[in-house]
């Protein structure tokens with residue numbers, strides 16, 4: 001199974017540039033063109049949050065129309081820049097909806113069950129997994145006891161050393177998430193975004209892969225007391241190869257590469 005992971009597009013419509021320098025709409029359009037030209041098409045596209053910069057309905061309609069054109073199955077979870085109501089309205093086919101109103105999803109159409117976790121705290125940059133979402137996850141994992149599972153979520157359950165970003169990381173629910181992953185025993189990977197860098201770690205015995213942004217990156221800087229800043233590294237996305245019972249293999253693919 002081949003899984004394309006895209007993340008942190010921060011789509012901004014109109015003439016404005018993000019932070020005065022990043023044309024995130026041009027990056028998103030290039031990403032879509034790159035995916036359409038892949039020599040082996042992925043079985044599914046997972047969008048791990050921060051689809052839009054301002055969380056407007058128009059941003060999600062633009063994302064939805066472009067992704068639908070690929071003709072691939074797409075699943076998405078919100079990031080801290082997103083908002084649930086317009087995502088639900090414009091991207092109904094891509095997102096889940098739990099009884100507690102969170103956009104968590106469980107899709108068992110593939111050889112590996114895909115679980116998407118909504119870590120959004122609306123209006124805040126950090127993420128959390130509250131008891132309602134963790135209870136939902138516990139039930140979902142119990143129903144998928146026999147199956148391999150891949151989880152995707154925006155905020156990584158890691159402390160990365162990028163301190164300013166860590167201060168707005170997954171601040172609640174990490175320990176129980178790790179216990180649930182460990183107890184299930186067949187979670188093959190946890191795919192995340194938010195950090196705008198490629199980072200690898202682990203949680204509950206499962207590998208955690210943080211994909212770089214499909215638009216713009218954050219500077220690698222491990223110093224204390226430094227606000228995060230943006231770098232000029234290229235837009236990227238990830239391709240994950242995974243079959244039941246095998247470890248996940250992850251490739252990072254720059255978007256700017258133009259096939260002749």
Ligand SMILES: [Fe+2]
Nearest residue numbers: 008050079194
């Ligand atoms: Fe982001």
